[in-house]
Amino acid sequence: MASDGGVSCLRRSEMMSVGIGGIDSPPLDVDEVHVLAVDDSLVDRIVIERLLRITSCKVTAVDSGWRALEFLGIDNEKASAELDRLKVDLIITDYCMPGMTGYELLKKIKESSSFRQVPVVIMSSENVITRIDRCLEEGAEDFLLKPVKLADVKRLRNYLTRDVQVSNGNKRKLPEDSPPLTLSHDSSDSSPPPSTLSPDSSDSSSPPLSPVEIFSSPLLSPLDDEDDDVLTSSPESTPSPVRRQKMRSPGLD
Amino acid sequence: MNTVVAKLQRQFQDYLVSLYQQGFLDNQFTELRKLQDEGTPDFVAEVVSLFFDDCSKLINSMSRSLERPENVDFKQVDSGVHQLKGSSSSVGARRVKNVCISFKECCDVQNREGCLRCLQQVDYEYKMLKTKLQDLFNLEKQIVQAGGAIPQVNIN
Numbered sequence: 421m422a423s424d425g426g427v428s429c430l431r432r433s434e435m436m437s438v439g440i441g442g443i444d445s446p447p448l449d450v451d452e453v454h455v456l457a458v459d460d461s462l463v464d465r466i467v468i469e470r471l472l473r474i475t476s477c478k479v480t481a482v483d484s485g486w487r488a489l490e491f492l493g494i495d496n497e498k499a500s501a502e503l504d505r506l507k508v509d510l511i512i513t514d515y516c517m518p519g520m521t522g523y524e525l526l527k528k529i530k531e532s533s534s535f536r537q538v539p540v541v542i543m544s545s546e547n548v549i550t551r552i553d554r555c556l557e558e559g560a561e562d563f564l565l566k567p568v569k570l571a572d573v574k575r576l577r578n579y580l581t582r583d584v585q586v587s588n589g590n591k592r593k594l595p596e597d598s599p600p601l602t603l604s605h606d607s608s609d610s611s612p613p614p615s616t617l618s619p620d621s622s623d624s625s626s627p628p629l630s631p632v633e634i635f636s637s638p639l640l641s642p643l644d645d646e647d648d649d650v651l652t653s654s655p656e657s658t659p660s661p662v663r664r665q666k667m668r669s670p671g672l673d
Numbered sequence: 674m675n676t677v678v679a680k681l682q683r684q685f686q687d688y689l690v691s692l693y694q695q696g697f698l699d700n701q702f703t704e705l706r707k708l709q710d711e712g713t714p715d716f717v718a719e720v721v722s723l724f725f726d727d728c729s730k731l732i733n734s735m736s737r738s739l740e741r742p743e744n745v746d747f748k749q750v751d752s753g754v755h756q757l758k759g760s761s762s763s764v765g766a767r768r769v770k771n772v773c774i775s776f777k778e779c780c781d782v783q784n785r786e787g788c789l790r791c792l793q794q795v796d797y798e799y800k801m802l803k804t805k806l807q808d809l810f811n812l813e814k815q816i817v818q819a820g821g822a823i824p825q826v827n828i829n
Contacts (some may be wrong), residue, residue: 463724463760470708470716516755545759567701567763570708 453580457481458488458513458525459543464566468512468543471573477510485520485528488513494532508538510580512564515544515551523555530559541576543568678821685812689826692809697802702765703828714817718810721803724764728799731757732792739788750788751780757795768798 455477459465465481472479482488489495492508511529515522522542530536539561544551552563564572692698702717709716735753738746758773772795779787813823 461756461759461763463720463727464763466720466723467705467708467763470713474708518752545762566759567704567765569701569704 452476452478453509453577454478454480454507455510455512456488456491456508458483458485458511458517458522460484460514460517464514468568468573471568471570472512472577474570475573475577477577485513485517485522485525488525489528492529492532492535494528494535508535510539510541510576511535512541512543512576514566515542515555516546523551523558526555526558526560539580678816678819681812681816681819682821682824685809685816686824686826688809688812690828692805693828696767697805699765699767699770700828701763705764706826718806721764721766721806724760724766725799725803727760728757728769728795732796732799735788735792739785739792742785745783745785745788747780747783747788751777754780761799766799766802769795769802772798 453476455472457465457468457472457479459468459481460483462483465483469479469481480491482491486495488511513522513525522544526540526542529538529540536559540559541562541564542552542555542560543564543566545566547565555563562576564576693702705717705720731753735750738749738753754773754776758770758777761767761769761773772791776788776791776795779791816823
């Protein structure tokens with residue numbers, strides 16, 4: 421079971437609080453990866469939250485872009501006294517939402533000095549190349565095609581804790597990150613425990629390189645988009661693969 | 674005792690496979706089952722329950738929007754279909770999702786009759802799936818009560 425310390429069984433009451441907005445989250449352990457998930461669909465929020473928890477992330481799920489900004493404290497001039505509590509390592513948001521779209525939320529996050537370094541991942545049920553490109557150009561870290569699968573979230577989780585921030589901005593995949601997941605029989609995927617190598621996150625400073633990252637071989641194959649097929653592995657889904665371009669890492673202009 | 678469990682497990686497996694074969698469920702349901710374990714034995718049941726609640730709400734509101742021929746709010750219907758398509762896709766409710774695809778097409782051309790037909794169909798499909806999954810979850814309960822483990826079922 422996910423070792424994030426969060427309640428693993430989704431009780432009705434917990435699901436309701438996730439549905440309403442989930443703004444009140446308990447104080448966070450600095451070693452835990454904290455993800456802010458934004459989706460107007462309750463079903464999708466429950467699923468993404470579970471996907472993230474099973475990969476050892478702490479999750480705050482909100483139902484709109486406005487709530488997300490409110491949670492981050494971006495929408496007002498509130499002093500960052502509570503910034504420690506608001507350690508956010510990743511923001512994952514649906515694209516199509518009433519009011520504020522995921523794209524608009526992305527822009528606001530990138531405009532914020534406190535949070536522009538936080539990777540933002542966009543989710544969408546529609547595989548529209550122009551939409552994907554627009555999001556990546558605006559600084560989105562990645563784009564996930566819905567319905568989101570465990571393999572997608574595991575991939576995200578991996579690059580969160582082992583991001584190689586080298587000076588030229590190239591992100592390298594470490595060997596253990598590469599193998600695409602096949603349909604596993606195992607419903608209890610044993611994801612690795614929260615990495616002790618995870619970056620010590622004060623807000624915007626770039627994370628220190630861990631020993632693993634420093635010594636990774638330069639002969640490793642450069643990042644490619646080979647694992648696009650992981651996203652659309654379902655035989656039922658439309659065949660066109662998501663074409664993604666990894667843009668420069670946000671903040672390394 | 675063992676044969677009782679084995680028999681139930683076999684029943685469960687066959688039933689689940691048949692749901693995939695008949696197109697009620699797709700790969701995403703498999704993905705949901707991966708997220709369930711001994712610590713969260715009701716995860717799938719709870720998610721689909723929320724989904725069915727969603728269906729009921731959305732179908733009702735779309736029905737109201739489609740009610741009067743001279744005043745159909747196709748934007749509202751389209752929004753409802755979009756939400757329904759999204760959540761059905763997220764839980765692996767394949768037939769429901771497929772009806773939503775046709776439904777959207779009717780909406781796009783403002784075909785009220787077509788929309789009404791699709792609405793009826795989507796209502797039928799979600800209720801059918803609800804019954805089927807109820808039977809599946811009952812089998813699960815019986816297995817657990819008989820002291821057995823829920824089998825991992827390999828689809829494809």
